[in-house]
Amino acid sequence: MLSGNYELPFGKGRSHGSDMTGLTQSLLGGWNTSAILSMRSGFPVTVVDGRGRSLQPSFASERPNRVGDGQISGANWKAGERILDLNAFQDAPLGTFGNSGVGILRGLGYYLLDVGIDKDFALGGARALTFRVEAFNVLNHANPGMPNNNFADPDTFGKITYVANAPRILEFALKLRF
Numbered sequence: 001m002l003s004g005n006y007e008l009p010f011g012k013g014r015s016h017g018s019d020m021t022g023l024t025q026s027l028l029g030g031w032n033t034s035a036i037l038s039m040r041s042g043f044p045v046t047v048v049d050g051r052g053r054s055l056q057p058s059f060a061s062e063r064p065n066r067v068g069d070g071q072i073s074g075a076n077w078k079a080g081e082r083i084l085d086l087n088a089f090q091d092a093p094l095g096t097f098g099n100s101g102v103g104i105l106r107g108l109g110y111y112l113l114d115v116g117i118d119k120d121f122a123l124g125g126a127r128a129l130t131f132r133v134e135a136f137n138v139l140n141h142a143n144p145g146m147p148n149n150n151f152a153d154p155d156t157f158g159k160i161t162y163v164a165n166a167p168r169i170l171e172f173a174l175k176l177r178f
Contacts (some may be wrong), residue, residue, distance in 0.1 A: 003036040012118030031119045032095040039072045039111040041145065047089055050152040063098040064089040064151045070105050077160055079110055084158030089151050112165060130175040140168040 009015040011029020020029045047070065048061040068088030075083035084105055092098035118132035145162040 001036065001038050003034070005034045007032050017145045018047060019119075026121065031117060036114045036119075038110070038113075039109070041109050042107035043148050045084065045103065045105040045107055045147060046102045047100050047149050047151055048083070049092065049098060050150045063092070063100040065092050065098045066100040066104070070100075071160070075108075080159065082148070082158035083147050083160065084109060086151075086154055086157050087132070107146045108144045108160070110164065111141065112143065113138050113141075127176075127178045130173075132173040132175070134171045134173070136169040136171070137165060138168060141165075142167075 003137035008031045010017045010031070011020055011025055012018055014029070017024075017029055024150050046061070047063060047066075049064045050061075051129065052062065066088060068085060070085050072083055072085050074082070076106050077083070089098075089100060114136045115133070115138045116132060116134040118130055121129045121131065123129060144160045144162045145164040147160050148156040151157055
């Protein structure tokens with residue numbers, strides 16, 4: 001995660017337009033910006049087998065046997081396409097637990113950019129009115145959710161069926177300090 005704030009250099013007391021007055025200063029001077037960039041690689045994925053083939057009571061999820069890598073190389077998130085390889089797993093023999101490890105595969109990465117811009121309007125003395133606009137997911141980027149990890153459901157195994165974040169959201173705010 002990376003975040004930052006920046007005072008735009010326009011208006012009274014700033015490097016450009018320090019001689020601004022009246023309406024010009026009110027409209028153009030004194031703006032501040034901020035941004036938060038969130039990025040991460042894909043989360044670990046554990047393949048499970050929801051059919052209960054071990055025939056033993058267990059609090060843990062049962063897993064299939066791993067016979068291949070399981071990660072589809074270069075896979076991207078496209079509707080209906082798998083990012084996990086169904087053929088890399090097989091049924092564990094009846095009455096046994098599978099050998100597929102915990103967190104052996106990875107989901108897809110994630111990034112999100114939130115930005116804001118604000119300005120203080122002096123009202124005399126210590127009083128001021130702050131106007132702020134915030135845009136969450138300003139690029140309106142859809143991040144993939146986690147792939148279906150249940151080997152017992154071959155139709156959806158390895159496919160991502162949901163978006164992990166909200167679409168762009170704009171917020172406007174006023175704050176009065178006195």
